[in-house]
Structures are given as structure tokens and as C-alpha cells.
Amino acid sequence: MATEAAMKIEGADLVRQIIEYDGQIKQKVIQIYDHIKLFIASKEFIGTDVEDEIKTEFGNILDDIEKQKEKVMIDECPIVIAGETSAGKSSFINLILGKDILPSQLLSCTTTICRLRNSENVGIAVTDEDDKKINIDVNYVDDKDFRLQLKKYVSRTSDHENYKYVDISLPIPLLKSHTLIIDTPGIGTSPELNNRLLDFLPNAMAFIYIINSSNAGGLQGDRLLKIFESQNDRVKRTRMQEFDTRTTIFVCNKWDQVPEEEEEDVMSFICSVLKDSWPNLNVEGQIYKLSVKKIKKSVIEQASEKCESISKELYTYLNKKETTDRMFKFSVHEYPTGRYQWFIKEKAKDLILGRINAETREWCRMNMVENINLELQAILQESFSKVHSEMEEGRKDLSEFEVTLDKRYSFDKSIRDRNFLDDFEDTVLSWPILPIAFPLSFVITAVLAPLLIPLVIKDY
Ligand SMILES: Nc1nc2c(ncn2[C@@H]2O[C@H](COP(=O)(O)OP(=O)(O)O)[C@@H](O)[C@H]2O)c(=O)[nH]1
Ligand SMILES: [Mg+2]
Structure with a gap:
């Protein structure tokens, strides 16, 4: 049905937007990974004893970060x-x-x-x-x-x-x-x-x-x-x-x-x-x-009911006098000509079919056959707007996160005065539960929920 198809496309568009948004976040996360890698690898900031401490505590963190980076880059x-x-x-x-x-x-x-x-x-x-x-x-x-x-x-x-x-x-x-x-x-x-x-x-x-x-x-x-x-x-x-x-x-x-x-x-x-x-x-x-x-x-029933009513209305329209007059009025130069009768017949058939098709298309356009059930779409729009507000929340989180990021990871002088390990623990290890980890998967589910709404049982 046109409405369902429209809803699904809309759902898909929303997922596309979310994924684009996710792409931006991923770029940021990859930047952070690169910064951290540089930071850890840089002997300027970390002495060998700190390096050993990191190894004992976290294993081969550079490898882990590389693997994690690869995972982040998968865009499916x-x-x-x-x-x-x-x-x-x-x-x-x-x-x-x-x-x-x-x-x-x-x-x-x-x-x-x-x-x-x-x-x-x-x-x-x-x-x-x-x-x-x-x-x-x-x-x-x-x-x-x-x-x-x-x-x-x-x-x-x-x-x-x-x-x-x-x-x-x-x-x-x-x-x-x-x-x-x-x-x-x-x-x-x-x-x-x-x-x-x-x-x-x-x-x-x-x-x-x-x-x-x-x-x-x-x-x-x-x-x-x-x-x-x-x-x-x-x-x-x-x-x-x-x-x-x-x-x-x-x-x-x-x-x-x-x-x-x-x-x-x-x-x-x-x-x-x-x-x-x-x-x-x-x-x-x-x-x-x-x-x-x-x-x-019910989809099959609704679709066949709709088809039946459409075909009835179209039938009536095509059989109306004004329509037939218009459809079958040909000017002399349009008359099919040829040597053989069968050939003339075929050409005439094509000509008439062409006219019927044109009238049918015009009728569909006038009756907006592709836009039936607009009110259902409106309900769906409403559900989607909820999802949009989730995305806005996510965006806010992201911008707050960016500020934190800029503060913490710009390689300015102040970072040397900090206790690296403390900083490391409360930032790097908390990435997994950063607000950014939440919106995409959550929003994807939220997108799926409205898709379900028209399908869900209200009352039998
Ligand atoms: N009565 C009823 N049967 C269903 C429904 N959904 C699926 N089935 C039937 O349950 C059977 C198993 O479905 P299937 O999709 O293969 O299950 P799967 O093993 O979870 O993938 C099939 O015979 C379906 O036709 C439902 O909502 N009601
Ligand atoms: Mg199965």
C-alpha cells in the first residue's frame, strides 16, 4: 500500500540521517583514537615506567585502540x-x-x-x-x-x-x-x-x-x-x-x-x-x-478493497461520455495507413491503447492514487518527530563532548602538568559509556518502534 511504502521510505530516510550523524561522530572518535595513540607513543609525555604501568594495567593498549578504530570504521x-x-x-x-x-x-x-x-x-x-x-x-x-x-x-x-x-x-x-x-x-x-x-x-x-x-x-x-x-x-x-x-x-x-x-x-x-x-x-x-x-x-484485504474501489471508479470515468469522446476523437493525420489490413488494425489498436493509458494516468494524477491515507502518514510523522527530538538530545551531548575533548586533548602545555593516569582513567575508560555511544543504537531502535506502531495490535 502506498502509505506503508511511504512510511517505510520515511523510516529509511531517518535511518540514513542518523547514520550520517553517526558518521560525523565516528570521525571524531577516530580522531581521538589517533590523538591517544600519538600521546601514548610519544616519549615526550610518558616515561618508560609509566609505559610499563600502562602495559601491566591495560595490556597492549595501542593494539586495542587500533582494533577498536577498525570496528568504529565499519559503517554497517x-x-x-x-x-x-x-x-x-x-x-x-x-x-x-x-x-x-x-x-x-x-x-x-x-x-x-x-x-x-x-x-x-x-x-x-x-x-x-x-x-x-x-x-x-x-x-x-x-x-x-x-x-x-x-x-x-x-x-x-x-x-x-x-x-x-x-x-x-x-x-x-x-x-x-x-x-x-x-x-x-x-x-x-x-x-x-x-x-x-x-x-x-x-x-x-x-x-x-x-x-x-x-x-x-x-x-x-x-x-x-x-x-x-x-x-x-x-x-x-x-x-x-x-x-x-x-x-x-x-x-x-x-x-x-x-x-x-x-x-x-x-x-x-x-x-x-x-x-x-x-x-x-x-x-x-x-x-x-x-x-x-x-x-x-488485513493488508491483503485492505489492498484488494482499495484496488476494487479504484478499478470501479476508473471504469466509470473511462466510460463517461466526455472521456470516450475525448479518447476516441482522432484527427485525419492520425489515422493509421498501410498496405495490409492487419497492419492497419495493429496500428489502430496501439493508438487506442495509448489514449486509454493517457486517460488512466491523468485520472490517477487527479485522484492522487499514490497519496491515499494521508492521515495515517500524519500519525507516523508524529512518531518520527519524537525520534528527531532524541537526535537533538544526542547532538547536544555531542557538542558538550566536543568541548570536553578540546579541553582535554589539545596538546597544549597544561596537559604536561596533569597526572596522566588519572586523566586516562576518567576519560579513556569512560568512552564506552560516553553519551555518544548511546544515541545511535537507541535511536535506531526508536526508529523501528514507529515502524511497528501501524502493525501493533490495538484491539481485536
Ligand atoms: N497464527 C500465527 N502464525 C504465525 C504468525 N507469525 C508466523 N506464524 C507462522 O509460524 C510459523 C513459523 O514462522 P517463521 O517465521 O518461520 O518462524 P521463525 O522460525 O521464528 O523464523 C509459520 O508457519 C508462520 O506462518 C502469527 O502471528 N500468527
Ligand atoms: Mg526463520
């Missing part, structure tokens, strides 16, 4: 969709992308990590256990055909070996500007897949965790705790990044299967499990009820 923004097997992860991704490309079936669950990227060129690449990447020759005819081609590489029922990653490139406007959507094998599918998933999770910029509400009793808090721990491990390993638990959205899918009289109990059960296993959970802003099935059904 991965949004990981995780959850239990058959909770509806693949169906959910298909829904938000508006493309039925990921296989979603009860019997052939996803067994690889699937990364979806926007690209002009359609392609699939698989990475095997030995990290060898193989490009697969595919073409896109329609969603179903693509899904069938893809199924061979992502599902267990296939004869193919298990791949580590399947990379899918398609023109997907929602994912322009380096956003990646990642479909994952269900938690609990097998110990081996669990480990692979947990290893992969620290790459996530934001999370969407899909819960199977029809089996809410099976929701296991300890699995969530494991996810949280695996994310937090990164903090311990790298000492330089912090996982923000607010960047997770919990989607209670299959809500259509929850009996009405149990809805309240199911919701409070899910909330209590999540509260116990997910630190700083904000029930209002992080938990959504959803039924992919109902949304799909």
Missing part, C-alpha cells in the same frame, strides 16, 4: 532479529520489508544467520564453515521464486551443508544506508546453533526479540539472560563498548492465538519473565503485541 548497522524457533522471526522480517522472501515454515526452520542488505543488484552469497564465501547465481522474478531459490541455503530440510552465513542482496528501500536486517536460527534449535548465535550477537546494533505468545509458558528467561551476558561479555573483552539494554524491542507475536480471556495473564507473565531477565526493561516502550498473520490478512 546490523539489526538482529532473535527469538525462539517458530516464533515468527522470518515472517516478521518479511512483513516489515514488505517482501515475502524469507522462507517461513513450521517444518523447515532457519538454520543459518541470514543477512539482508539493500543493493541494486540481486544476489546471494554463502559463507561455509571454513569462512569461504561463494557467490550463488540467482535472479529475481518474484518473491516466491526468490524464496524457493533461497530456501536451499537457509533451511535444514535442504541437502546442502550448513552454512555459517547467507548474505542476501536485494533492492530494499528500508535498508538503504547500510542498515542490515539479520534473521537468526531460533534459540534452542541446537546447542551448536545456539553457540553460533550467541557468538554473533555482539555484532548487533539493535535487537528485536520475537516471542511466541501462543506458547508464552515456554518463554525462557534464562535464554534471554544468556543473550544479555553474551552482549556484556563484549564489554569485558574489549573494555570499550557498552551494550545498551534499551536497544531491544520485544515483540509478542502470534497474539491471534492467545484466547481473549487469557490475554491479560499471558501479557503479565511475559512482562514478569522479561523484567527478571532483561535489565532496565521499559514495559511501555519495549514490549509490543503483534500478529503477523492478522496484519498480513
